[in-house]
Amino acid sequence: MSYRFGLDELFVVELARTVRDAEVVFHGFGSPCATVAMHLAKRTHAPHALLIEGATYAVNPSPAFIPPTSNDHSLKRGAAYSMRFEEAFDMSVRGDVDHMFLSGLQIDPYGNTNVTAVGRMPAPKVKLGGGGGGCNMSATIRRLTLWTTNHRSGRCLVERCDFITDIGHLTPEGTRSELGYTGGGPEVLVTELAVFDYPDGRARLRKLFPDVTLGDVTAATGFEFAVAADLAPVDTPSRHQIELVRAIDPLSVRRREFGPAELERTFRQ
Amino acid sequence: MAVHLAPDKLADLETAVAMVRPGSMVALGGGLSARLPMALVRGLIRAGIGDLHVVGSAHSLDVDLLAAAGAISVCEESYVGYEQDHGLAPAFRRAAEEGSLEARESCCDTILTQLRAAEMGLSFLPVHGVKGTDIEGLHPEYSRVACPFTGHEYVAVPPLAPDVALVHAPIGDRAGNLHIEQPYVLDERFAVASTMVVATVDRIVSTDEVARAGIVIPYYRVAAVAEAPFGAHPSSCYPGYAYDRDHLATWVAEARTAEGAEGYLRRYVTGVDEDGYRRLIGADRLEHLTGYRDSGGAWMEMFR
Known part of the structure; x- marks a missing residue:
């Protein structure tokens, strides 16, 4: 049926x-x-x-x-x-x-996320709600699942976040291990188009939604990304x-x- | 962190509100759509008490209304908004973008740590994260400290000791004992770390009744308590009433423009006292919000 x-x-x-x-x-x-x-x-x-x-x-x-x-x-x-x-x-x-879900209006290739502001603080172009407990919890929780429902806009998956609220795999101050953080960082990013993983600390395309092509994902993504050899539909x-x-x-x-x-x-x- | 030992703290709302001085650091109790100290917030706006430095974890209409009234100079919250439901907080957002309010965004866990430092009388405590984020750059008062045992470098944060914590509770007694339901959010920490608690309660009851329900904030932390039925509206105050989602939607729609926000403030805040506010909302509507207990179905229908 x-x-x-x-x-x-x-x-x-x-x-x-x-x-x-x-x-x-x-x-x-x-x-x-x-x-x-x-x-x-x-x-x-x-x-x-x-x-x-x-x-x-x-x-x-x-x-x-x-x-x-x-x-x-x-x-x-x-x-x-x-x-x-x-x-x-x-x-x-x-x-x-062990595991926390975390989203971002902006997400960079290393899984740093921005839920604080678009534009420069203070007096940004758009003041977003804010990060809740994320800037401590993202350092220590073992695995993070990132998600967004705003990938297609082209404004979410960006080369650089205007503001880093929550920590991914690599920040301007160093890697997670250089910062001494015990949590493992982002493991998966689920968007309304595709699923990424972070094998080397950088987003890699892993799965596509059934009505989405690789070209759709490339067009919507503001950074270069690797594609898994076994890229598959969800x-x-x-x-x-x-x-x-x-x-x-x-x-x-x-x-x-x-x-x-x-x-x-x-x-x- | 003085203790407050007067035997009778019962005050009218205006007297309680007047204990908040302009320029104070004000901790806001409750969180998101629950147990926001709205009668006190409306009272502050009516009294024109401003230049406030507000602190708290994730909040919504309390901060948004104070921002609309121009009463906030510094906002040290971890989040201000209406989640996925009604989105960004329009008046807070406008004030932050114009720069009339300093959005000194913080983190729930950092605020908790700073309150604990104040409670313990320590000059700092370390936090686990923050390093590598841009949150640190919003806080020149933070520093770095190396652990004397491991050498690990932490972000060090100073104590946070608000001048006053505004708390709304379903019940309390004249001495100031307060019962609230879980989640307490940061209210217990605020009550100890702040110089005083100024409270409203939906009902003043006997000390025995508060004790039977469970005293969460003890009388000696509370400087004043005023009775304000539905004083958390339009947020919830269980076991009394659910949050008024439709009313929040009304505010968010009207506050899209500064003029709309001013109109709301005139109609629902400065143009009325709390009795008038409840009449504007309507007895039927308020009664409806208490009806969540009837069945799971009725509860769900409130949010449709």
């Missing part, structure tokens, strides 16, 4: 694939796709993951729906425990959190995964991360 799914659902499934079983995983706030992906992973291939929920810091909750804000009590439903803010941040910076999600995405997020909060044209991208299996 064939089934259909949207780009938003495919994107969430691809993010969920980066979660490993029995790891400690966290996403922070303002990231509904990452929220849905963590719950999808926990209900499928990563049942033993320790999931820290958004800005509630609730451990392993099973919310009935994902609200449009990450600090709402509805996200704490059924939680095994509510961490204090201090517990979640201490756990992150001492190196006991795996097709199962019907079960798609149904779970819809059940976890009945308000479709995940779709708010995408522009209207991207939401028209649908696939049939």
Whole structure:
């Protein structure tokens, strides 16, 4: 039997694939796709993951729906425990959190991200929201999954960030090891077009979404990138995964991360 | 970090607000869409108390309204905005881009560390990250320090001791004992690191009732407490009420222009007191926000 799914659902499934079983995983706030992906992973291939929920810091909750804000009590439903803010941040910076999702309005080839400002601080062209806990947590959490839903604009994957909020593999002050950072840095970057990895600390194209060509990715990317010898399309999600995405997020909060044209991208299996 | 031992801290909102001096460093309690000290923020704007240095972790309308009123000189928050839902904070953004407000962006974990330094009476503490980011360049008060044992070089941060922490709680007593629900965000740390807490509560109750619910901030940290029903609106204050997503959308739409933001302030802040504010929002609407408990379905429908 064939089934259909949207780009938003495919994107969430691809993010969920980066979660490993029995790891400690966290996403922070303002990231509904990452929220849905963590719950999808926990209900499928990563049942033993320790999931820290958004800005509630609730451990392993099973919310009935994902609200449009990450600090709402509805996200704490059924939680095994509510961490204090201090517990979640201490756990992150001492190196006991395995995996964090992180986004950026700008992302450079080394996975440094900018969520602070477009243009020069102070008095920038656009003041963005800000980095939350990222500039410490990105130094110490073991693995980072970066994501953006804004790759096609050509303004996101850039040669140089206007401002470095969160640390990738190489900053103007040196590499992660030169800076003495214990976290491993960005491992994967998932965009609405493609998936990159960082084998030598620099973004390499690894997978393409089914309706995207290498030319599309090159046109949208502001830096040179290597292409994996085994470049492949992303795996097709199962019907079960798609149904779970819809059940976890009945308000479709995940779709708010995408522009209207991207939401028209649908696939049939 | 003085203690506050007066037996009765109950004050009206105007008296509580007047304890915040112009030019103060003000810690804002709660975070994002939850338990923002909105009645106090509106009170500050009505009283024309400005030149504030605000600190906090991830915030939204509290900072945005103060920015719209021109009341902030330095904003040392880790994030100001409405997440993916309503996006950037229009008035904060405008003030930062014009340079009328200094966006001295910080990090949740750095702020936590600085508050702990203040709580412990230390002149600095190290943080794990920040090195290699451009956040460091926004903070000439940071330094570097080598660990005497390993030689590892850390970014060193000074203590952060706000003049006043503004906290909204669902319940508290006349002595100033406050109960809040998790997540406490930084409110416990603010309460100790700041010179005083100025609080509002949805309901003043007996000390026994606060104790049964659990005292999170003890009376001796609190200098004044005022009763302000729905004092966190349009943010949430569980177990009382959910956040008013539609009202936030109204603000974000109106605040796209400076004139729109001024119109909102006249209508919802300077033109009314808190009783008038609640009448403008409407008893039916406020009652609706308390209805989240009826069922999971009703809760979800609030956010559709």
